[in-house]
Amino acid sequence: MSFGPILTRDDGQRIQRICPPKELEGLLEAVFFLRGPIMDSAGGDPETAWQKLGGAASGIPLIAPIQVHGTAVLEEREIWAVPTRPKADGILLTRGNCAGSLRFADCFPLLLSSSHPRPWAMMLHAGFEGTAKGILSDAVGFLRGQIPGFRPDRTAAWIGPGIGPCCYERKKDQDAKTALGMSNFPPRSWTDLGESVRFDIQKALRIQLLSLGLPEERLFIHGLCTSCNPGELYSYRTGDRTCRTFFVVRCGPEVHNIRPWWENI
Numbered sequence: 001m002s003f004g005p006i007l008t009r010d011d012g013q014r015i016q017r018i019c020p021p022k023e024l025e026g027l028l029e030a031v032f033f034l035r036g037p038i039m040d041s042a043g044g045d046p047e048t049a050w051q052k053l054g055g056a057a058s059g060i061p062l063i064a065p066i067q068v069h070g071t072a073v074l075e076e077r078e079i080w081a082v083p084t085r086p087k088a089d090g091i092l093l094t095r096g097n098c099a100g101s102l103r104f105a106d107c108f109p110l111l112l113s114s115s116h117p118r119p120w121a122m123m124l125h126a127g128f129e130g131t132a133k134g135i136l137s138d139a140v141g142f143l144r145g146q147i148p149g150f151r152p153d154r155t156a157a158w159i160g161p162g163i164g165p166c167c168y169e170r171k172k173d174q175d176a177k178t179a180l181g182m183s184n185f186p187p188r189s190w191t192d193l194g195e196s197v198r199f200d201i202q203k204a205l206r207i208q209l210l211s212l213g214l215p216e217e218r219l220f221i222h223g224l225c226t227s228c229n230p231g232e233l234y235s236y237r238t239g240d241r242t243c244r245t246f247f248v249v250r251c252g253p254e255v256h257n258i259r260p261w262w263e264n265i
C-alpha cells in the first residue's frame with residue numbers, strides 16, 4: 001500500500017492510483033487524474049471530466065461538491081450526486097455505489113480509509129485555509145459519529161501532491177488568514193521569516209494524523225510539490241486558473257460491481 005507510479009495513457013493523460021492495503025483490496029479504489037488532455041479539456045468542471053472519462057457512461061453517480069475551503073463533510077448519498085453540487089470539502093464513502101470526487105491545484109488531497117469495523121474512506125480537500133480551520137479534526141469528529149467503533153490505529157492515510165514549503169509563503173501584513181495559520185498550524189510546520197511566513201501544509205497534516213493515533217507505517221506521503229512539478233501536476237500558483245487534478249474515490253462492498261477502465265490498468 002502506497003501511491004502507484006504515474007502512468008501516461010496513449011493520449012497523454014496522466015493517471016496515478018492509490019494502492020490499498022490487503023484488507024481493503026476490492027473495497028477501495030482511489031485514483032488521481034493528473035495533468036493531461038482529458039483534464040485540460042474538462043477545464044476543472046467535474047461533470048465534464050466524468051463524462052469524458054467514461055464514468056458517467058458506466059452509470060456511477062458522481063459526488064462533486066463545490067469546494068469552499070471549509071470543513072464540512074458529505075456522506076455518500078445519491079441525492080448529493082451531480083447535477084446537485086452541495087458545498088463541502090470532504091466526502092465519506094461507505095457503500096461503493098457512488099464515486100466521490102474533489103479537485104486540486106496546490107491544496108492537498110487527503111484520504112483516510114479502513115476496513116474496520118466496516119469499509120469506509122474519507123476524502124478531504126485540505127489546503128492552507130482548510131488546515132488552518134481544522135478540517136482534519138472536524139472531519140474525524142464527523143467520522144466518529146458516522147462510523148461507531150472507528151479505530152485510528154487501524155486506519156491508513158494518504159497525503160497527495162500539493163504545494164510544498166519550497167513554494168508557499170504568505171505575507172503577515174493585511175492577511176488575517178496568515179495569523180490564523182500561525183495560531184492553528186502545529187508549531188513545527190511553519191517558519192517565521194519576518195515579513196512573511198513559510199507554511200508546510202503537508203507536515204502540518206502529518207503531525208495532526210500522528211497525533212490522532214494513526215500509525216506512522218500506515219501514513220503515505222506523495223511528496224511532489226505542485227508548483228515545482230508543473231509538467232505532471234496542476235498548480236494555481238504557477239498559472240493554472242481553471243484546470244484541476246481530479247481525485248476520484250469509491251469505497252464499500254459494492255465497489256467490485258462496476259470496474260471503470262482506469263481500475264484495470
Ligand SMILES: [Zn+2]
Nearest residue numbers: 166167225228
Ligand atoms: Zn515547490
